[in-house]
Amino acid sequence: MGRIGKIRRLGMVPRIGKLISLELLARRKERGRCEGVGVRVRVRISSKMGSAVEATSLLNTGFESESPEVLVPVRVAEALGFWPKLPEGAVIRAYETAGGVVRMPTVEEGIEVQVVASDRITSPIKCLLVISEEEREVLLSDKAIEEFGIVIEGPGSGIWRFKDEPVLRESVAPQYW
Numbered sequence: 001m002g003r004i005g006k007i008r009r010l011g012m013v014p015r016i017g018k019l020i021s022l023e024l025l026a027r028r029k030e031r032g033r034c035e036g037v038g039v040r041v042r043v044r045i046s047s048k049m050g051s052a053v054e055a056t057s058l059l060n061t062g063f064e065s066e067s068p069e070v071l072v073p074v075r076v077a078e079a080l081g082f083w084p085k086l087p088e089g090a091v092i093r094a095y096e097t098a099g100g101v102v103r104m105p106t107v108e109e110g111i112e113v114q115v116v117a118s119d120r121i122t123s124p125i126k127c128l129l130v131i132s133e134e135e136r137e138v139l140l141s142d143k144a145i146e147e148f149g150i151v152i153e154g155p156g157s158g159i160w161r162f163k164d165e166p167v168l169r170e171s172v173a174p175q176y177w
């Protein structure tokens with residue numbers, strides 16, 4: 001099925017999220033550059049079961065949520081101990097995406113996430129974990145981005161900063177699972 005693009009729980013106002021032509025993406029990969037392909041940060045995802053994964057996450061403001069959410073590919077969920085056997089209390093929720101409605105397992109209060117910058121690690125925030133069998137990248141929702149105090153300064157050039165500092169930061173390279 002490929003990239004999900006925009007994502008939101010059913011019942012919210014629709015918007016288009018991340019879209020990029022495969023042709024443009026291929027050209028950028030050939031040049032070995034990630035600029036212009038969105039803003040990405042390093043995150044540490046810690047599960048209530050004691051495991052943790054460090055990964056690159058795409059800041060997807062088109063991933064609309066009512067509270068902080070992080071969407072992870074199944075390989076990340078597996079490393080965290082949430083896949084293939086879902087924990088008790090996991091709920092299948094419907095999300096509307098650019099490709100249509102997708103049902104994905106979610107785990108409430110199963111994880112904490114931190115942004116890991118070269119000179120700073122944020123305080124952990126509790127996030128709803130969304131597990132995707134389609135997406136290949138970790139995605140942070142609009143509410144998670146806001147809770148971390150991240151300001152996207154240059155979405156096309158990958159420039160961002162923390163709200164409480166003037167330091168401009170560059171996006172990290174994508175990580176595909």
